[in-house]
Amino acid sequence: MKKPDLKAIRPYGDHLDDGIMQFSFTLPIPPSDEAREAAKLYLEKLGFTHVQIVSMELVGEEFAFFVAYAQSEATLNFTKISVPKPEFPIIPHDQLLKRVQEKIGRRLVVIGGTTGSDAHTVGIDAILSIKGIKGDKGLEYYPCFQVINLRAQVSNERLVERALELKADALLVSQVVTQQDQHLKNLRELTQLLKKTHGLPPHLLLIAGGPRMDHRTALSVGFHGGFGPGTLPSQVANFIVHELIRRMHGHGKKETSSGRVEEHVPHKAPPKRLSLFGWLSGGGKGS
Amino acid sequence: MRHSTVSVERAVLRLLGINDSYKGKPLANHLVESLPPEKLAQGISVWFGRAMATHRGDPTALALRIAEGKISWDLPKMDMETSRRPIIALARQAVRRLEEIAEKKRQLIQGVHQARPLKYVIVATGNIHDDVVQARAAVLGGADCIAVIRSTAQSLIDHVPHGATTQGFGGTYATQENFRIMRHALDDISKKVGRYIRLVNYSSGLCMPEIAVLGAIEGLDYLLNDSMYGILFRDINMKRTFCDQYFSRLVIARAGIIINTGEDNYLTTAESFRAFPQVLGSHFINEQLAKAAQVREEQMGLGHAFEMDPTIEDSLLYEIAQAEMVREIFPNAPLKYMPPTRHMTGDLFFGHVLDSLFNLVGVMTQQEIQLLGMPTEAIHNPLLQDRAMSLKSANYIFHAARSLSDEISWSPNGKVIRRARSVLEDTHKLLQKVNQVGLMKAISLGYFANMTRDVEGGRGLDGVIRKDQGYWNPLQELLERPLEVHLPTHGDRSAHRAPHHPPHRSQHRSAPRGPQRDASPSQERVEAPQGERRRRRRSRRPRNFRREGNPAVAGPGQEVTAREPAKPPTPDSPEGTS
Ligand code: B12
Numbered sequence: 001m002k003k004p005d006l007k008a009i010r011p012y013g014d015h016l017d018d019g020i021m022q023f024s025f026t027l028p029i030p031p032s033d034e035a036r037e038a039a040k041l042y043l044e045k046l047g048f049t050h051v052q053i054v055s056m057e058l059v060g061e062e063f064a065f066f067v068a069y070a071q072s073e074a075t076l077n078f079t080k081i082s083v084p085k086p087e088f089p090i091i092p093h094d095q096l097l098k099r100v101q102e103k104i105g106r107r108l109v110v111i112g113g114t115t116g117s118d119a120h121t122v123g124i125d126a127i128l129s130i131k132g133i134k135g136d137k138g139l140e141y142y143p144c145f146q147v148i149n150l151r152a153q154v155s156n157e158r159l160v161e162r163a164l165e166l167k168a169d170a171l172l173v174s175q176v177v178t179q180q181d182q183h184l185k186n187l188r189e190l191t192q193l194l195k196k197t198h199g200l201p202p203h204l205l206l207i208a209g210g211p212r213m214d215h216r217t218a219l220s221v222g223f224h225g226g227f228g229p230g231t232l233p234s235q236v237a238n239f240i241v242h243e244l245i246r247r248m249h250g251h252g253k254k255e256t257s258s259g260r261v262e263e264h265v266p267h268k269a270p271p272k273r274l275s276l277f278g279w280l281s282g283g284g285k286g287s
Numbered sequence: 288m289r290h291s292t293v294s295v296e297r298a299v300l301r302l303l304g305i306n307d308s309y310k311g312k313p314l315a316n317h318l319v320e321s322l323p324p325e326k327l328a329q330g331i332s333v334w335f336g337r338a339m340a341t342h343r344g345d346p347t348a349l350a351l352r353i354a355e356g357k358i359s360w361d362l363p364k365m366d367m368e369t370s371r372r373p374i375i376a377l378a379r380q381a382v383r384r385l386e387e388i389a390e391k392k393r394q395l396i397q398g399v400h401q402a403r404p405l406k407y408v409i410v411a412t413g414n415i416h417d418d419v420v421q422a423r424a425a426v427l428g429g430a431d432c433i434a435v436i437r438s439t440a441q442s443l444i445d446h447v448p449h450g451a452t453t454q455g456f457g458g459t460y461a462t463q464e465n466f467r468i469m470r471h472a473l474d475d476i477s478k479k480v481g482r483y484i485r486l487v488n489y490s491s492g493l494c495m496p497e498i499a500v501l502g503a504i505e506g507l508d509y510l511l512n513d514s515m516y517g518i519l520f521r522d523i524n525m526k527r528t529f530c531d532q533y534f535s536r537l538v539i540a541r542a543g544i545i546i547n548t549g550e551d552n553y554l555t556t557a558e559s560f561r562a563f564p565q566v567l568g569s570h571f572i573n574e575q576l577a578k579a580a581q582v583r584e585e586q587m588g589l590g591h592a593f594e595m596d597p598t599i600e601d602s603l604l605y606e607i608a609q610a611e612m613v614r615e616i617f618p619n620a621p622l623k624y625m626p627p628t629r630h631m632t633g634d635l636f637f638g639h640v641l642d643s644l645f646n647l648v649g650v651m652t653q654q655e656i657q658l659l660g661m662p663t664e665a666i667h668n669p670l671l672q673d674r675a676m677s678l679k680s681a682n683y684i685f686h687a688a689r690s691l692s693d694e695i696s697w698s699p700n701g702k703v704i705r706r707a708r709s710v711l712e713d714t715h716k717l718l719q720k721v722n723q724v725g726l727m728k729a730i731s732l733g734y735f736a737n738m739t740r741d742v743e744g745g746r747g748l749d750g751v752i753r754k755d756q757g758y759w760n761p762l763q764e765l766l767e768r769p770l771e772v773h774l775p776t777h778g779d780r781s782a783h784r785a786p787h788h789p790p791h792r793s794q795h796r797s798a799p800r801g802p803q804r805d806a807s808p809s810q811e812r813v814e815a816p817q818g819e820r821r822r823r824r825r826s827r828r829p830r831n832f833r834r835e836g837n838p839a840v841a842g843p844g845q846e847v848t849a850r851e852p853a854k855p856p857t858p859d860s861p862e863g864t865s
Contacts, residue, residue: 026670059428060424060427061423117439117443118439122556125556153522179457229632
């Protein structure tokens, strides 16, 4: 088989570089020959060629639902892509505990919950509760963490209150409801609130998670790490430990990758992002 | 009766006709909040009655003046007779109105042939006017029931918003005006399609009883109404919500509304394969709580779901077993069957396949209401096209497998029957445990949905009112009087069943069955004659899955359900049960 040219990739349908893509969408007009033509022209306007409207159906009284196929000439240089992601090694459970003992010498206080009016707990429970997910035990299983799970519908104020009270080392925030970017608003409000709060440890680590979360998004709202669908607690445990050691002891030498997460980082990020947490160098945000 | 709640008192005011709003807050809230606690402990009816007897005039105008602070609650003493008279008249009128609503609903449904399962879809644009557009499209695509999903966390707001709303998060606010707008649109389209389209909303959260009142007044057909859901998934205090539920169900019962219970949700936090006994156990409890509030079996839309991990081998068989057993255990209940949600992912193509199997199970086990799954369940509230795809699948499958259930009988020791038996046995064990500790304790111990809730914790506890000796709630008194339904005689049955089961359906209702007693090996498949099948639909006992002489299996129907329930807390004694 011909190898794809990573500098110029295209969608694959039946053979390399045919550029075939599948669409389904609705137009606010009832089906007609003109409606079919409109759907075709719309895709052409987006730059597609060989447009085929393969299905057109009436929905309600005034909508047409289309399924279409089309091809694209556009290519993409895959080698230029970089996605910021947390970089950390994944080391076995015992070694992780040892690292905490050696480098920190006490248990780490981890507070988690789903904030705002969001009532979803399954995700945060998967990360925190001993049961974990997919056979991967949650943070409660690790003796190096003292885990406080505030569950759902936690106000940012309450989260900060508890963080002060318990001298939190890390806050783990889940956001599942993302309509109208509610999750970003909640997370931003939390970082704002934290900036105004005195008495939190400067190394306080902020981690966000949820089905629409990724590292870049988390960074953009002032968090230090973001985790999306399929996250395993062991990844989060490692991130917390390695990152807190770095934050407490300045920029330590990074260990080499052995975990799933690092395997995904073959591409060099622009220098600013390479230092995992842009503003870590600024001395943290806690106080 | 030891407790009332602020929302029950507000619902009383609403039944008395006080539904306007002042400065962005309902008059009902103004009144209940301004009444000093020691007076509120006697019930809003006592004090509003005094105000009416003192100041006369239109109740709403009076309420407005109280809200404005122009009239204070320092009211002259008077004899009971005088202060109660104006309220009693209004209360009687309110109850009559609820009865008329029920009667109207009955007439609307009577004679309309609508195949089962009814196809139930949600709309949730946040804007009631856009909701109408989407609802109309759905009805034309075959939908029978339209649920307007509420804005995220409306359940935690301690008042009912007022007026038409055009902005919401992940749903549309439940308001009286929004109900009216959607009801009007559905009545309109009902005429066009020749089906009666049911409207659904949520009598849940901190305003549970008030929404029941508003929903009744505006002609809603189904209300999600399940205190356990609020406790477990919204962290609403249990005392508050059991009290609220009792009163809301009294209203619902009288208005002929069907409740939808929320047990299906347990399977989002607990795995269906292991946790289904929690669902069934909770059905038995919910049934008793409903009966205690005059709700008839025909109004009990108990909820269950197709939520098993699809990677389990034979998961389809287990789903069938569960759906069929719930159907047979509650033969008169208009069951609501919920789609896969937990195991839906961004792969909407696979999701569509899962939903198709769910539809097949729904029609083959003759569910009453099928909440259609959406291929995009893991992504967003359904778009117009998602709903259209989903309706198309259900239309095809329900039509293609219309009579499938008549053809099926289960092999007596097959996987389906064995699964049902084991669920039933575990349910019985669970209910015995619940019975030992009381329902509130059971919830606090995490027996349901693997969620633990503290008896004294959660939202809304501050709205629970300990009643004074002089407490008076005329509406509750009137609604507690058993509804005088004309119970049909045997021959009259189809008329009685008509609202939920049109004749063509009850005739074909088959209850595929297993062995009545130990089946001899030669008797592998047992068919019931038509006549017997029809009768069996009324029987409470799970016929298929009954094993003669095994108390653990015959048990729940008799010991737990029919007689002593698992100590459902009456609002009288929320603490008494824990
Ligand atoms: C279960 C569920 C519920 C249950 C929740 C029970 C509970 N106690 O959690 C119930 C029934 C209560 C519910 C209610 C509602 N839900 Co809901 N629900 C779901 C459902 C089916 C599954 C979510 C789930 O549990 N996933 C499994 C977990 C393990 O996945 P996860 O959350 O992604 O978590 C993983 C990662 O994201 C990550 N992660 C998550 N959090 C964190 C945190 C940290 C710190 C880290 C490191 C990692 C991490 O790790 C986890 C493990 O890998 C989804 C649909 C779906 N299939 O996704 C809808 C869904 C999430 N719900 C939705 C909605 C809208 C609601 C409601 C708002 C509806 C309404 N209008 O009333 C209400 C919620 C009200 C409220 N106040 O929030 C929408 C959200 C739409 C959106 N994009 O905003 C969805 C997508 C359904 C839909 N299509 O409408 N829901």
